[in-house]
Amino acid sequence: xxxxxxxxxxxxxxxxxxxxxxxxxxxxxxxxxxxxxxxxxxxxxxxxxxxxxxxxxxxxxxxxxxxxxxxxxxxxxxxxxxxxxxxxxxxxxxxxxxxxxxxxxxxxxxxxxxxxxxxxxxxxxxxxxxxxxxxxxxxxxxxxxxxxxxxxxxxxxxxxxxxxxxxxxxxxxxxxxxxxxxxxxxxxxxxxxxxxxxxxxxxxxxxxxxxxxxxxxxxxxxxxxxxxxxxxxxxxxxxxxxxxxxxxxxxxxxxxxxxxxxxxxxxxxxxxxxxxxxxxxxxxxxxxxxxxxxxxxxxxxxxxxxxxxxxxxxxxxxxxxxxxxxxxxxxxxxxxxxxxxxxxxxxxxxxxxxxxxxxxxxxxxxxxxxxxxxxxxxxxxxxxxxxxxxxxxxxxxxxxxxxxxxxxxxxxxxxxxxxxxxxxxxx
Ligand code: EPU
Numbered sequence: 001x002x003x004x005x006x007x008x009x010x011x012x013x014x015x016x017x018x019x020x021x022x023x024x025x026x027x028x029x030x031x032x033x034x035x036x037x038x039x040x041x042x043x044x045x046x047x048x049x050x051x052x053x054x055x056x057x058x059x060x061x062x063x064x065x066x067x068x069x070x071x072x073x074x075x076x077x078x079x080x081x082x083x084x085x086x087x088x089x090x091x092x093x094x095x096x097x098x099x100x101x102x103x104x105x106x107x108x109x110x111x112x113x114x115x116x117x118x119x120x121x122x123x124x125x126x127x128x129x130x131x132x133x134x135x136x137x138x139x140x141x142x143x144x145x146x147x148x149x150x151x152x153x154x155x156x157x158x159x160x161x162x163x164x165x166x167x168x169x170x171x172x173x174x175x176x177x178x179x180x181x182x183x184x185x186x187x188x189x190x191x192x193x194x195x196x197x198x199x200x201x202x203x204x205x206x207x208x209x210x211x212x213x214x215x216x217x218x219x220x221x222x223x224x225x226x227x228x229x230x231x232x233x234x235x236x237x238x239x240x241x242x243x244x245x246x247x248x249x250x251x252x253x254x255x256x257x258x259x260x261x262x263x264x265x266x267x268x269x270x271x272x273x274x275x276x277x278x279x280x281x282x283x284x285x286x287x288x289x290x291x292x293x294x295x296x297x298x299x300x301x302x303x304x305x306x307x308x309x310x311x312x313x314x315x316x317x318x319x320x321x322x323x324x325x326x327x328x329x330x331x332x333x334x335x336x337x338x339x340x341x342x343x344x345x346x347x348x349x350x351x352x353x354x355x356x357x358x359x360x361x362x363x364x365x366x367x368x369x370x371x372x373x374x375x376x377x378x379x380x381x382x383x384x385x386x387x388x389x390x391x392x393x394x395x396x397x398x399x400x401x402x403x404x405x406x407x408x409x410x411x412x413x414x415x416x417x418x419x420x421x422x423x424x425x426x427x
Contacts, residue, residue, distance in 0.1 A: 003403055003426070005398070005424070005425050007422065008396050009391055009393040012247040012420055015420065017252055019252065020231075021043075023408050024189070025194035027093075030058060032199060033077050034063075035175070036221070036222045036224060037078040038076070038224030040225055041075070041227070042072065042226075043226070044231075045071050046229075047071075058080075083107040084112075087113035094115045097169070100145060104132070110147040127163040134155045135152050152176055156184070157184065159184065166187075171196065182214070183214045188308050189308040192308075194229065199222070204219060231255050231259075233259045237263050238384050238388070243286075245290070248286075253280070257283070260283070270292060270293075289367075291326055305334050320364065326366045327366060329365045330364055338360065339379075342378065343379075347386075350397075370389055374398045375390065375400070383405035384409060387402075391416070
């Protein structure tokens with residue numbers, strides 16, 4: 001049976017926390033370990049559900065993966081013998097799609113079951129297809145993805161959208177190709193940058209890192225490397241929103257402020273003001289009465305998600321909870337996923353004043369007093385949002401299916417208890 005949390009809300013949340021390494025960086029980096037027979041060592045690794053499952057998938061293929069300590073993972077793919085990942089395990093995580101390119105590069109063949117993961121929308125894989133095909137892959141889709149490649153040949157690719165995992169798959173194939181690959185209109189999130197930095201440390205040649213045009217000069221082989229993951233800006237963004245409504249004073253340490261500038265700016269629309277200590281790379285947020293900042297002419301403002309460097313889709317749900325506590329009216333427009341807003345019914349049940357206009361847009365009028373409810377976590381980010389709502393609500397809430405939340409947020413109970421939350425877990 002899936003685990004649940006019981007939360008007694010309205011405790012003052014204050015103190016210091018340190019975010020774990022970025023979930024969406026370690027996942028493609030784990031896939032990259034298939035590209036060499038040497039050791040690849042990661043530090044600041046989040047011990048979360050998605051990482052544990054992807055490690056199990058790799059072990060099942062023959063990889064040796066072990067934890068040196070709580071945050072350090074040592075990976076070696078020398079004994080990987082299979083290009084057919086387990087369908088049971090792949091059904092648990094969306095990130096299994098990231099094995100497509102490295103298995104093709106390693107074996108010239110792949111037989112990949114369809115990925116699982118969050119049910120937050122259609123999640124097309126056409127950009128993966130276009131890129132891998134352009135590099136010489138032959139793919140078929142039938143109960144999974146079957147692929148073959150004889151020669152990885154460098155080419156020019158113009159992505160139809162800057163898909164994160166598609167960009168990562170294309171990079172993972174092109175680094176071992178013949179000649180030059182140019183990927184235009186590619187994703188440039190911090191986790192894509194992190195993957196590129198790891199591959200460069202392994203001997204790859206990549207120019208344009210951090211931009212939406214990457215130029216990759218293929219090399220014959222890659223070697224081992226050590227790589228420290230960047231702080232998870234989704235975890236930081238979640239705690240910024242929680243700190244703003246949690247009644248206390250919160251400091252978030254060991255962050256990368258450069259990755260957070262647009263998030264911090266966008267949250268000012270909700271009246272959330274973050275103190276940035278550039279020297280210490282820490283953020284401080286003091287909870288206070290929030291008020292929506294209207295646009296010029298007193299117009300209702302809008303927060304919308306988009307590909308980097310726009311506001312991240314993964315922070316929409318936590319920002320929506322913060323908005324319920326702000327005086328005024330604001331519209332949220334989730335442009336990317338059509339299922340991301342369906343957790344709103346949980347907030348409605350708790351007393352939030354929200355109109356769900358269509359699958360992509362909500363109008364929020366605050367501030368609302370939230371009351372406790374029995375909730376279920378639909379996906380990792382919506383689950384975190386509902387948990388935040390429970391933490392500030394009056395009374396005792398129960399949240400079921402919290403394995404979804406723990407797929408993305410490590411050590412969460414301890415972190416929240418350390419801030420003063422009254423939260424317990426049970427089966
Ligand atoms: N999309 C757009 N416009 C764009 C780019 C994408 O509408 O400019 C649409 C796509 O059509 C697609 C959806 O948005 O349906 C997702 O896009 P993408 O392919 O980039 O997503 P992904 O690669 O499958 C990664 C993250 C997700 C994150 C998205 C978007 C990993 C392992 N997953 O998924 O993370 O939401 O990018 O940033 O990196 C999470 O951590 O909770 C999570 C779901």
